[in-house]
Amino acid sequence: MEMMVASAIGILTACGVYLLLRGRSFPVVAGLTLLSYAVNLFLFASGRLQTQQPPLILPGATEFADPLPQALVLTAIVIGFAMTAFVIILALRANLQLGRDRIDDPPPGDGT
Amino acid sequence: MNHWIIAPILLPLAAAVLLMFSADRGLRLRRIINLAATLGVLAIAAALLDSTLDGAWQTYAVGAWPAPYGIVLVLDRLSAVMLLLTALVALFSLLYAVQGADAASRHFHALFQLQLMGLNGAFLTGDLFNLFVFFEILLIASYGLLLHGGGGARLHAAMRYVVLNLAGSGLFLIAAGVLYGATGTLNMADLALRVAAAAPGGDALIRAGALLLLVVFGLKAALLPLCYWLPETYSAAAAPAAALFAILTKVGVYAILRIFTLVFPAAAGDWLLALALGTLALGTLGALVSRNLRTLACYLLIASIGTMLAAAGLFNAPGIAAAIYYMAHSTLVTTGLFLLFDLIARQRAAARDRLEPAPAVAQPALLGALFFLAAVAVAGVPPLSGFLGKVLVLQAALAVPAAAWVWAVVLVTSLLLLIGLSRAGSAIFWKTAAPAALGAARLPPAAVLPAALALGTSVLLAVLAGPIGALAEATALQLLQPAGYIESVLGSDPMIAVTGTGR
Numbered sequence: 247m248e249m250m251v252a253s254a255i256g257i258l259t260a261c262g263v264y265l266l267l268r269g270r271s272f273p274v275v276a277g278l279t280l281l282s283y284a285v286n287l288f289l290f291a292s293g294r295l296q297t298q299q300p301p302l303i304l305p306g307a308t309e310f311a312d313p314l315p316q317a318l319v320l321t322a323i324v325i326g327f328a329m330t331a332f333v334i335i336l337a338l339r340a341n342l343q344l345g346r347d348r349i350d351d352p353p354p355g356d357g358t
Numbered sequence: 359m360n361h362w363i364i365a366p367i368l369l370p371l372a373a374a375v376l377l378m379f380s381a382d383r384g385l386r387l388r389r390i391i392n393l394a395a396t397l398g399v400l401a402i403a404a405a406l407l408d409s410t411l412d413g414a415w416q417t418y419a420v421g422a423w424p425a426p427y428g429i430v431l432v433l434d435r436l437s438a439v440m441l442l443l444t445a446l447v448a449l450f451s452l453l454y455a456v457q458g459a460d461a462a463s464r465h466f467h468a469l470f471q472l473q474l475m476g477l478n479g480a481f482l483t484g485d486l487f488n489l490f491v492f493f494e495i496l497l498i499a500s501y502g503l504l505l506h507g508g509g510g511a512r513l514h515a516a517m518r519y520v521v522l523n524l525a526g527s528g529l530f531l532i533a534a535g536v537l538y539g540a541t542g543t544l545n546m547a548d549l550a551l552r553v554a555a556a557a558p559g560g561d562a563l564i565r566a567g568a569l570l571l572l573v574v575f576g577l578k579a580a581l582l583p584l585c586y587w588l589p590e591t592y593s594a595a596a597a598p599a600a601a602l603f604a605i606l607t608k609v610g611v612y613a614i615l616r617i618f619t620l621v622f623p624a625a626a627g628d629w630l631l632a633l634a635l636g637t638l639a640l641g642t643l644g645a646l647v648s649r650n651l652r653t654l655a656c657y658l659l660i661a662s663i664g665t666m667l668a669a670a671g672l673f674n675a676p677g678i679a680a681a682i683y684y685m686a687h688s689t690l691v692t693t694g695l696f697l698l699f700d701l702i703a704r705q706r707a708a709a710r711d712r713l714e715p716a717p718a719v720a721q722p723a724l725l726g727a728l729f730f731l732a733a734v735a736v737a738g739v740p741p742l743s744g745f746l747g748k749v750l751v752l753q754a755a756l757a758v759p760a761a762a763w764v765w766a767v768v769l770v771t772s773l774l775l776l777i778g779l780s781r782a783g784s785a786i787f788w789k790t791a792a793p794a795a796l797g798a799a800r801l802p803p804a805a806v807l808p809a810a811l812a813l814g815t816s817v818l819l820a821v822l823a824g825p826i827g828a829l830a831e832a833t834a835l836q837l838l839q840p841a842g843y844i845e846s847v848l849g850s851d852p853m854i855a856v857t858g859t860g861r
Contacts, residue, residue, distance in 0.1 A: 266525060274521055278521065278524050278525070278528075281525065281528045282524075284528075285528045285532055285535075286531075288531075288532060288535050289531055289535040289538075292536070292539035293539075294539075318534070321487070325527075326527075328498075329494075329498070329527075332501065332520070333517075333520050333521065333524065336513070336516060336517055337517060340514060340516075340517050344510050349514075349517050349521065
């Protein structure tokens with residue numbers, strides 16, 4: 247299971263970084279999303295991988311799943327989701343208003 | 359427990375909620391709420407700073423959950439100084455904004471208060487993940503403020519800024535995950551104990567986490583390889599937003615100071631000093647080739663970050679004291695610069711703030727005098743605070759082997775900054791194409807006041823250099839005693855905490 251989770255994180259990160267380095271806003275947003283999936287999985291795995299264990303320290307229990315990373319992941323998911331929504335709206339507005347989609351272009355003339 | 363410690367977070371939050379609900383009411387009401395809240399935060403910050411002068415650490419367990427299980431806020435001198443600095447910068451920016459610049463979007467005031475909440479929270483928190491959350495709050499607010507006023511250039515700059523910071527947030531989470539996986543805690547005091555208890559030479563995972571954090575904070579602070587986003591972003595922002603952003607980079611500086619004295623002493627090592635000197639050189643070169651005043655202000659900001667991080671990178675008490683004094687100076691002066699340059703742009707009609715021949719400004723004496731004051735403060739010419747700050751940095755550098763490098767870079771860049779500022783000043787005020795138009799609008803005194811106040815703090819910092827320098831030194835000494843911080847958070851027998859929750 248460790249191998250699977252580790253390769254999943256690695257592949258997601260690699261794809262995310264590759265897409266992030268593209269010039270157009272859609273691949274960049276998709277890359278950010280993949281990157282945040284990888285980060286969430288990584289955070290989750292930082293509490294060690296356990297199956298079928300209670301997230302509590304019960305009397306007499308020797309094994310338990312760490313509940314803290316799950317709470318951290320939940321926070322990270324909420325923030326990541328909101329930011330993805332924001333960046334999509336921003337990309338759409340930039341696309342409509344500037345009439346172009348590349349984000350590595352030089353800035354438009356002093357249009358403010 | 360001193361409940362006032364959480365007030366700098368709760369008051370802006372409450373004000374932001376109120377402001378959001380009054381978005382459809384009059385602008386006047388929103389201005390009054392925002393001003394009242396900002397003044398309230400300023401008063402609380404001043405009272406909190408006063409309460410830290412005895413040198414004790416004050417902790418506040420949120421929800422009364424004891425550390426290291428719950429989140430703690432920790433107030434020490436450095437946090438209190440940063441709170442006061444934030445409140446001052448906010449007040450100057452707001453005084454400028456309420457004179458008309460805030461009318462362009464309905465939620466300017468709400469975003470402004472949310473920004474304050476994120477900043478204050480980041481300065482107070484004693485938990486690494488909570489620091490991430492407050493970083494996100496202040497970033498989200500800054501995305502909105504950056505877009506204030508609209509326009510293509512702002513949209514373009516915002517898109518890049520948002521993408522870059524989202525990638526930075528991802529890195530922060532990875533660093534937090536690595537540190538949690540390696541130590542089993544995110545409470546900074548607890549983390550410090552466990553990092554110190556790890557094998558001598560350090561666990562490779564812990565060191566990797568520490569340097570990842572340096573990358574993240576370097577991105578926020580605009581440290582050398584990660585500083586190219588700043589000129590485009592800040593020069594696109596509206597003047598009051600850019601003036602408020604002067605404190606935003608200091609969050610990165612603060613986090614570096616906090617984490618690399620408390621949790622990972624000596625983990626950043628020579629990296630920070632070398633990169634900071636590079637940042638200073640790059641900011642100076644950028645200032646020399648800037649073609650408009652806003653870009654000039656951005657590169658001056660980068661140069662000042664280089665100076666203060668070079669001082670912080672010495673990691674000795676005089677160095678950190680110099681960094682804190684220089685941070686107070688440069689943050690307030692940068693705020694003044696962004697406001698002053700906007701005033702100049704408003705009087706130059708079509709040429710705006712570009713350094714090219716244009717009709718003269720309508721009030722050359724007033725604006726020229728302020729520009730001169732700003733240039734003296736920024737370049738580090740006696741008698742203003744920039745000079746004193748740089749002297750402190752140079753004195754502190756004497757203790758380290760790299761002193762020659764620090765002296766050479768700081769002195770040469772000061773000369774180059776002086777040249778760059780003289781060039782900009784003469785292009786604006788002397789190389790005029792025509793006398794000022796007869797009907798050119800003169801600025802009301804109230805419009806000049808915020809910039810004059812912000813730049814005037816440089817005089818105040820120089821006059822009060824004795825007490826303020828002593829405060830900076832006491833702050834540095836407190837920062838270099840991580841044992842006191844840890845004890846105040848975890849209690850007097852913290853080893854129980856280490857063994858009691860061992861994984």
